[in-house]
Amino acid sequence: MVTVTINGQKVEVAPETTVLEAAEKIGVKIPTFCHDPRLKPHGSCRICVVEVKGGGNLPTACVTPVWEGMEVETESHDVVVARKEILDLILADHPLECLTCERAGSCTLQDLCYQYEIEETSFDGERTNYPIDESNDFYYSDQNKCIKCGKCVMVCDQLQQTNAIGFIGRGFETHVGTPFELGLEHSTCVSCGNCVSVCPVDSLGPKKKVKYRSWEVDKVRTTCSYCGVGCQMDLLVKDNRVVEVQPAEGVNNRMLCVKGKFAFDFLSHPDRLKKPLVRKNGRLQEATWDEAYDVITGKIKEIKEAHGPSVFAGLTSARVSTEDNYMMQKFMRAAIGTNSVDHCARL
Numbered sequence: 235m236v237t238v239t240i241n242g243q244k245v246e247v248a249p250e251t252t253v254l255e256a257a258e259k260i261g262v263k264i265p266t267f268c269h270d271p272r273l274k275p276h277g278s279c280r281i282c283v284v285e286v287k288g289g290g291n292l293p294t295a296c297v298t299p300v301w302e303g304m305e306v307e308t309e310s311h312d313v314v315v316a317r318k319e320i321l322d323l324i325l326a327d328h329p330l331e332c333l334t335c336e337r338a339g340s341c342t343l344q345d346l347c348y349q350y351e352i353e354e355t356s357f358d359g360e361r362t363n364y365p366i367d368e369s370n371d372f373y374y375s376d377q378n379k380c381i382k383c384g385k386c387v388m389v390c391d392q393l394q395q396t397n398a399i400g401f402i403g404r405g406f407e408t409h410v411g412t413p414f415e416l417g418l419e420h421s422t423c424v425s426c427g428n429c430v431s432v433c434p435v436d437s438l439g440p441k442k443k444v445k446y447r448s449w450e451v452d453k454v455r456t457t458c459s460y461c462g463v464g465c466q467m468d469l470l471v472k473d474n475r476v477v478e479v480q481p482a483e484g485v486n487n488r489m490l491c492v493k494g495k496f497a498f499d500f501l502s503h504p505d506r507l508k509k510p511l512v513r514k515n516g517r518l519q520e521a522t523w524d525e526a527y528d529v530i531t532g533k534i535k536e537i538k539e540a541h542g543p544s545v546f547a548g549l550t551s552a553r554v555s556t557e558d559n560y561m562m563q564k565f566m567r568a569a570i571g572t573n574s575v576d577h578c579a580r581l
């Protein structure tokens with residue numbers, strides 16, 4: 235273990251620890267755009283610069299390992315000047331649309347400009363003007379707002395392993411895009427939305443069916459009901475309606491697939507069945523659960539008496555719990571008397 239002093243506070247950490255991790259351990263927050271503990275550190279955005287006593291420059295906290303006796307200042311005069319300069323440079327090619335921007339209130343760039351009091355850029359010059367790629371069914375890519383942190387590209391490569399997007403162009407023309415600039419629709423993108431979930435600004439955003447502001451929603455932690463992996467997710471709920479889903483920490487390593495991330499409209503769909511329907515006089519009609527169970531048990535008994543148990547089969551669902559699936563096979567085997575049991579996940 236090595237002992238490091240951060241803002242006058244001593245902390246003991248393992249030798250390979252970075253300054254950012256050591257600071258996190260004692261609750262000192264260093265701002266980041268490009269850092270994500272799941273990705274290989276790359277220090278591209280440089281907003282996490284810190285001052286190290288005896289050092290000649292300002293190293294980036296996310297890629298600098300600690301050493302014995304290291305003394306770090308995370309908000310010194312020079313650090314604050316450097317961060318202001320970085321934000322000023324980012325804003326030199328970023329539209330100031332915060333009033334109507336979908337990310338207002340949950341945007342890291344907006345938060346840091348507020349913290350370091352950067353109202354506008356001091357640089358004059360050219361500005362990018364890319365068409366917004368809306369060709370994906372679930373999300374858009376607005377490269378005019380991209381701050382080149384690279385998180386989306388790395389998540390798609392290192393975690394999702396689809397490699398649908400990458401950096402295209404050089405210098406001022408660098409932007410995130412698809413091979414041959416054919417657009418998301420003609421790329422290998424599987425619409426998992428994991429790039430959308432990590433974008434710190436409104437460059438990649440979900441196509442909202444219901445407009446909402448970040449401060450209008452409650453977060454509800456739940457388990458995805460689509461398959462047996464059990465991904466953890468936060469439902470963003472406005473007026474008792476789910477308006478977005480964000481991945482949460484769990485077996486899924488803060489990743490989701492297209493279903494978990496984007497396919498939640500069924501929750502508030504008017505056609506969703508909430509009560510049992512029983513066919514009466516040729517028409518399906520709402521019934522009580524007692525009525526429905528009477529019909530089911532009556533028919534099962536009738537058919538079993540006439541044809542025996544082998545005419546029955548049970549097909550279970552990936553969208554119910556393991557315990558419910560267990561009960562279904564138990565019911566088919568013990569109560570009905572058939573081994574014909576299968577599961578929709580095999581189809």
Ligand code: SF4
Pocket residue numbers: 328329330331332335336337338339341342343344379435436437
């Ligand atoms: S991405 Fe952030 S900084 Fe840019 S316009 Fe939207 S809220 Fe403002």
Ligand code: SF4
Pocket residue numbers: 389390394396397398399422423424425426427428429430
């Ligand atoms: S949605 Fe998924 S597959 Fe498509 S670009 Fe983003 S991370 Fe890659």
Ligand code: SF4
Pocket residue numbers: 379380381382383384385386387410429432433434435437438
């Ligand atoms: S699109 Fe978003 S996540 Fe990707 S590089 Fe730009 S700002 Fe970063």
